[in-house]
Amino acid sequence: MRILGIDPGLNTTGYGVLEIVNRRVRLVEAGVVRGKTKGSLTARVREIHDGVSDVIASLKPQALALEKIYAHYDRPTTAILMGHARGVIVLAAAQAGIDVHDYAATQVKKALTDNGRAPKSQMQLAVQRELRLSTLPEPADVADALAIALCHVYSSTASAGGLRLDVVVTPTVAPRPRA
Amino acid sequence: MRILGIDPGLNTTGYGVLEIVNRRVRLVEAGVVRGKTKGSLTARVREIHDGVSDVIASLKPQALALEKIYAHYDRPTTAILMGHARGVIVLAAAQAGIDVHDYAATQVKKALTDNGRAPKSQMQLAVQRELRLSTLPEPADVADALAIALCHVYSSTASAGGLRLDVVVTPTVAPRPRA
Numbered sequence: 535m536r537i538l539g540i541d542p543g544l545n546t547t548g549y550g551v552l553e554i555v556n557r558r559v560r561l562v563e564a565g566v567v568r569g570k571t572k573g574s575l576t577a578r579v580r581e582i583h584d585g586v587s588d589v590i591a592s593l594k595p596q597a598l599a600l601e602k603i604y605a606h607y608d609r610p611t612t613a614i615l616m617g618h619a620r621g622v623i624v625l626a627a628a629q630a631g632i633d634v635h636d637y638a639a640t641q642v643k644k645a646l647t648d649n650g651r652a653p654k655s656q657m658q659l660a661v662q663r664e665l666r667l668s669t670l671p672e673p674a675d676v677a678d679a680l681a682i683a684l685c686h687v688y689s690s691t692a693s694a695g696g697l698r699l700d701v702v703v704t705p706t707v708a709p710r711p712r713a
Numbered sequence: 714m715r716i717l718g719i720d721p722g723l724n725t726t727g728y729g730v731l732e733i734v735n736r737r738v739r740l741v742e743a744g745v746v747r748g749k750t751k752g753s754l755t756a757r758v759r760e761i762h763d764g765v766s767d768v769i770a771s772l773k774p775q776a777l778a779l780e781k782i783y784a785h786y787d788r789p790t791t792a793i794l795m796g797h798a799r800g801v802i803v804l805a806a807a808q809a810g811i812d813v814h815d816y817a818a819t820q821v822k823k824a825l826t827d828n829g830r831a832p833k834s835q836m837q838l839a840v841q842r843e844l845r846l847s848t849l850p851e852p853a854d855v856a857d858a859l860a861i862a863l864c865h866v867y868s869s870t871a872s873a874g875g876l877r878l879d880v881v882v883t884p885t886v887a888p889r890p891r892a
Binding site for chain 2: 577610617618620634
């Protein structure tokens with residue numbers, strides 16, 4: 535079972551793929567899909583769609599986990615642009631026939647730190663600890679993508695007797711940029 | 714030269730295709746791409762992408778015209794959802810290799826009525842008059858899509874000596890639902 539977690543953004547979209555084998559979770563690959571900062575919105579949504587479709591085709595996850603839509607009352611334009619990125623990401627999942635699951639930000643924080651209001655730094659440390667990474671995942675978009683993937687792993691394995699915490703990390707598949 | 718105007722929405726996406734031949738503008742086809750109201754967000758973005766891709770493939774426009782992104786301070790969630798629809802629509806244009814042009818709502822109103830603050834009813838009448846339609850285009854999403862397409866026609870032909878106003882309408886291609 536492989537889970538793809540994504541943190542959508544027009545400039546940088548973080549992704550992380552986790553694998554569950556024998557109730558152990560393993561980091562398969564994580565990285566970012568970057569839009570060309572000089573590109574038009576049209577060019578960027580295409581890069582994001584192509585990048586995410588490529589991740590799905592090469593790593594073959596069975597599910598996509600995303601944060602629930604969050605209404606940014608203070609930054610409406612950012613929210614609309616984020617909506618463009620999120621739209622083409624869920625389209626890529628639909629086209630590949632994989633399920634899309636979404637979790638509220640508070641659910642993700644609660645699942646990883648037991649605190650629904652955990653600050654970003656605590657979340658990053660939790661991701662590092664849970665996946666036994668030697669360093670904090672960089673950039674922050676990658677940590678966010680791994681956090682949402684872990685949240686889905688915990689949610690979907692909780693009802694199946696839980697998950698062993700002896701995480702196995704394959705160092706050769708450490709976070710790397712993509713596209 | 715064919716122009717596709719689109720009014721994006723997750724439930725109803727209006728579209729209209731205009732053709733310019735010998736400095737005359739003609740309505741080729743207009744209608745709506747409807748999402749299944751019971752469908753998930755994922756299913757809906759796919760329906761919109763497929764519907765718009767289908768319109769582009771069958772009617773072969775050379776350009777897509779859309780309203781500029783507008784920050785809805787009062788309805789941020791609606792704006793994010795609209796962003797999802799807009800994202801997969803511009804993706805469809807990028808994949809078909811057609812140019813995307815966007816116009817502010819005030820530009821569209823000004824182009825059609827000479828009043829940047831024209832009310833919706835005045836805009837609908839302007840579209841009906843300009844395209845010599847026997848009835849108001851229905852639903853309103855179709856009128857909005859035709860208005861943005863007309864705005865692009867006027868903007869792109871203004872520098873080429875203007876457009877004749879003797880519009881030719883082919884009655885067999887009246888607005889019809891699609892998908």
